Amino acid sequence: MARREILEWGSIAERYAAWLNDEENISGRAFTDIVTDAVLDMAGDPAGKRVLDLGCGEGYLSRHLARAGAVVEAIDGAGEMLRIARALSGDLPVSFRQGDICGKLPYDSSTFELIVCNMVLMDVDDIGHAIAEAARVLKPGGRLVFSVVHPTFFDATGEWRSEDGQPVYRPRRRYVEEFSYVKTLVGLDPPARLTHHHRPIQSYVQAVLAASLVLSGFAETSMSRDRRRPELTRFHFTANNLVIGATKPGGAEG
Numbered sequence: 001m002a003r004r005e006i007l008e009w010g011s012i013a014e015r016y017a018a019w020l021n022d023e024e025n026i027s028g029r030a031f032t033d034i035v036t037d038a039v040l041d042m043a044g045d046p047a048g049k050r051v052l053d054l055g056c057g058e059g060y061l062s063r064h065l066a067r068a069g070a071v072v073e074a075i076d077g078a079g080e081m082l083r084i085a086r087a088l089s090g091d092l093p094v095s096f097r098q099g100d101i102c103g104k105l106p107y108d109s110s111t112f113e114l115i116v117c118n119m120v121l122m123d124v125d126d127i128g129h130a131i132a133e134a135a136r137v138l139k140p141g142g143r144l145v146f147s148v149v150h151p152t153f154f155d156a157t158g159e160w161r162s163e164d165g166q167p168v169y170r171p172r173r174r175y176v177e178e179f180s181y182v183k184t185l186v187g188l189d190p191p192a193r194l195t196h197h198h199r200p201i202q203s204y205v206q207a208v209l210a211a212s213l214v215l216s217g218f219a220e221t222s223m224s225r226d227r228r229r230p231e232l233t234r235f236h237f238t239a240n241n242l243v244i245g246a247t248k249p250g251g252a253e254g
């Protein structure tokens with residue numbers, strides 16, 4: 001039986017792909033461009049590398065990496081996402097596979113020079129296992145780059161209310177706790193309801209260190225710095241995403 005998160009994502013695959021590929025829909029495209037640029041910056045030149053796209057969704061990052069000269073393996077739990085990914089990827093050198101990234105990955109140890117995991121780990125309930133498996137299949141000297149919605153600001157975990165005419169801030173939960181809830185992904189038509197796993201930044205960093213990886217990149221992306229769409233900068237004063245790079249010791253780069 002597939003995990004709840006995978007079933008949820010599978011059920012919105014077509015809506016998600018339409019949203020992501022709609023140049024006019026700023027909530028999808030603009031948001032995605034910013035985080036993807038940061039992931040690719042941190043990943044470095046993928047040309048000639050064996051790359052794994054972990055939680056590839058409908059595969060746009062896999063296609064980008066393949067066009068840049070990488071040989072790409074891509075895995076996602078949702079068959080519906082993979083059907084779209086295969087249809088959109090044509091003859092590009094991308095090999096898509098269905099699998100649970102919280103389980104044992106279907107790849108040999110020390111296979112990949114680069115692993116990207118774009119906007120996935122806040123949707124999985126066991127990042128420790130997912131990051132440890134990524135570390136296993138990385139070659140020594142290879143790099144994992146992952147992005148998540150920014151844990152500090154996404155849904156802000158609280159709200160301002162007016163009480164007796166005075167503004168009062170009521171936190172829903174404490175930032176430092178890990179907890180799950182159902183989020184609404186706006187911008188999709190209709191909006192989607194999906195399980196979200198909140199964890200503080202330290203949980204991601206600790207999972208990287210527990211997998212014996214070395215922290216090698218850290219960035220916070222924000223629409224307030226979007227060079228492509230200056231008209232959006234007035235809407236966002238916080239960071240939208242967190243991007244983390246982690247390198248496996250050893251090898252030429254380690």
Ligand SMILES: C[S@@+](CC[C@H](N)C(=O)[O-])C[C@H]1O[C@@H](n2cnc3c(N)ncnc32)[C@H](O)[C@@H]1O
Pocket residue numbers: 003005006009010020054055056057058059060061075076077078081099100101102117118119120123124
């Ligand atoms: C927000 S989408 C991101 C997809 C893609 N990386 C992108 O940037 O568009 C999250 C993806 O993670 C996948 N996913 C969630 N939990 C998973 C798991 N345990 N194993 C494999 N895939 C999973 C979902 O099916 C979905 O395609």
